[in-house]
Amino acid sequence: MALKKDIRSDNTYIISQDTTDNPKLGAKILSDGRESLFLDYYFGYRMEYSEKLGRDVAKKDRKREYLSLYLWQAPRTPLERQQNKEMLEIAKRIRFERGQQMLESAEGYRLKKNDDINFLDWFWSYYEAYTKADKRHIKRAYTVFVDFLKATPEYSKYAKRIKPSQLSKDMMLAFTDYLKSRFKGEGAHTLYARFKKVIKNAVEQDILRKNPCIGIIIKIDANKLTKDVLSIDEMQQLIATHYIGENPDIRRAFIFCLYCGLRWCDVKDLTYSNVDFANKLLRFEQAKTKGHSSASNVAIPLNDGLLNLIGEGNRNDLIFPLPSHTMCLKALRHWVSRAGIDKHITWHCARHSFAVNILNNGANIKTVASLLGHSGLKHTEKYTRAVDSLKQDAINSLPELNI
Template sequence: MAKLQAKTKENPKLMQKTLADGRQSLYLEYYMGYNKVIDEVTGKEHIKHIRSKEYLGLYLLPNPRTPEERQKNKETLALAAEIRIDKEKVLVARRYDKAAPVKQKINFLEFFDAYVKNYKKKDIRMMEGCLRRFRGFLAESYPSMQTNIKPDQMTKEMMIKFVDYLQQHSFGEGARGFFQRFKKVIKYAIDQDILLKNPCTGVPCVVDDTALRKDVLSLEEIAQLANTPYQNMDVRRAFLFCLYAGLRYCDVVDLKYSNVDYANKTIRFDQNKTTGHSTHSIVTIPLSNTLLKLIGERPEKDGPIFTLPSHTGCLKALRIWVARAGIEKHITWHCARHSFAVNLLGECHTDIKTVASLLGHSGLKHTEKYTRAVDSLKEKAVNALPELVI
C-alpha cells in the first residue's frame, strides 16, 4: 500500500445516519485524500478514498407529525448547516494560512485575560505577571493596540521587541520566566486555531549569568539577620530555614512535620517546581542542629511546620526585617536559595555535585551559575582592597 496522498480536510458535507431508535444523527464528512492500493490477488492498482466523519450531536426527530416537531427539525437542520459553513470557512482560511474570519476578530488581550483567569497551576503569579508585562509592553511600544490587538498583528518582529522589553524590565531570570509563560498562551491560541503560526518561533530570550545579578547574604549577614528580632516568628524561622537548607518559598510553605525523620535527622519533600517532570523532584536534606531547632519538636497532630502569610505578605515582612538588621541589599525570598548555594560553594568549599543534590537539580548546568557567582564575589572582594600608590 502506498503512502496516503494527504490533503487537508475540505468541503465538509452535511450527512445523516439513521440510529436504532429512528432518529437521524447529523454529521460532517470530510474528504481526506486517497491511498493507492495494490490488490494482492490480481496485482492491479486501485484507488481507495479516505474520508473522516465529525458527529455534531444534533438529531432529527423521526416522522415529525406536529408543527412543533417539524419546526424543531427545521431549526436543527439550520443550525447544522450553519456549523458546516463555519467549518468550511475555517478550512479555507487555514488553506491560505489565515485565521478563520470569526477568530480574526478576537481581541488577543481578552483571550489572554480569560486564559489567566482559568489558570490553575502553582505558577499563577508568574502568569499574571506575564499578562501585566505584555500590557505594559503594548502601552509603551504599540499604544494603538494597548486595549485591542488582533491575532494577525502578533508578528515575530513584535515578539523580538517584547523580549527586549522583558529583559529591560525584569530582574534575574524573570525575563525568561515571563517569556516561557507567554509561549504557553501562544501555544494554546494555536491549539484553538486563533493563531496559525507561532510568532515566537526562532525568538530567543537569553539571560546573562542571573545569579551574578541577584543579591546574596553572606554568613556574617545571616548571623546579623538571625540576631535581629522580628515579631512574626514563623516568617523569621522559615526564612532562616531556607537560608540553611536552600528551599524555595513554594516548598517551605508546604512542609509538614510528617516530612521530618527525627530519628535519622533528615527532611524529605517533593519540589513543587519539578514534581511530575523530573526524577530528581524528591529531595532529602540532612538536618543540622540549627535546622532541627528551627523546626521544633513534633506535635501530637501533623500540620505545617511554618504557618506563613501569602507570598506578598512574606516579602513585605522580609523587607522590614532586613532593613531593621541594617542590611542594605535587595533581598527576596528566593535570595535564600541563592545564598545557600553560594555560601556552600564559596565559604564552605563544598563540591558542586553535593550542592546540586541538595538543591534538587537534575544536572550540574543549573548549579554552575553559582560557581560564577562565587568567582564574581571573589573578584569584588579583591577589588575592594584600597589601591596602593607605588
C-alpha cells in the first residue's frame, strides 16, 4: 500500500483523494510507530463574534472524529502490510457510511449502503489493533464465535464470511446457549462480555446498524465461587509431583500464586525490584485495577519458603520468566493430570485456592480482601460461602448417625 503523504504541521495527512469527499479520511502520525485514522467533517461556514474585530466573522465549521483504527507507519512484514490494507478498507467504508448519513440529513436521500464487509475480518482487525490488558480474551471471543458458527448447522455457512446484517438476535441467543454449554463457571460470562464489547464498537463505527445483543445476557451469581479449588492436601500432592520436561519457571510461578493469591497477569511481570528482602514483603500494582482502584497497590508478607522460591537476581530481571498464557495452561493441565487430581484447574484457580484455604485456616475476611487487593468485601464474600460449603461437605462425609 503506497500512499503519498503530504504531512502537515500537526503531523496529520489526508488520505481521501476525491476533493468532494465529506467527511475526508485522514491519519495522524503517532510517536509509537502507528498512525491513527480519523474523519474530518466540513459543515460550511458559521458566524462567530470576533472581539479583536468587534464584529461577526465567518468561520469554517469543522469537526474531527477519531476512529480507533490504526495503521503501521512503516510496515515491515507481509502481515503488517495486510493489516494496513484491511484497516484502510474498513476506514473507507466507515467514511462512505458517514457521507451517506450527511447526504440523507442534508438532501433527504441515501445511496445504497455497501454491506460487503466480512464481519469476521473486521473482528480480527479490531483484535489486532486492541491494546488493553484483556486482549487475549478478545482473541478468545473471536475464536469461540467462529467455533460456534462451525458447530451450529444453521449458521455453519457463515464460518468464513458473514455480513454485519446477518448477525441477528436469534443468532446471539444461540451463541449464548453455546457458551453456557461449553464453559464452566464464569468462562461463558467473561467471553460474552468481550464479544459484546466488540459488537458495541461495531455499532459505534457503523459496521452494524443496531446491536443484536441488546436484552440478551448471561447471568452469574457474583457471590458464588464456580471454579475448582485445590485443598491444602492437593496442593502438597501437586508440589510433590514432577515429570520429564516440566518447565521449572511455570512450576515456581504457580506454587507462588497458590501461596500468595496472585493473578497470572501479575506474576508474569514481577521483577526483583518488587521484593523488599529486608522487610520480607512483595509490593506490586495489580494490572487489572491499575489506575482505577484505591486498592491497586498490594503488599504481601513473604516467609522464608517463598523467599527461597523467589531466589535472587538483578532488580530488573523477571522473577518468573514465563511463556505465553496458553503454554502455561497446557503445562498446568498436564501437571495436574500427572498428580492424579481430577479437577479442572486453571491458573486463576490458584488465587481462589489461596483465599479459600487461608479463610479455612482462620484468617478474617478483611485480611483476605487486603491480600487479594480487593477495594471492598463484596468480591471476597464468595470465598466465605465456599468455605461454608466445604465445612458442610466435611460434616456430610461422616457416617450416617442412627440412634
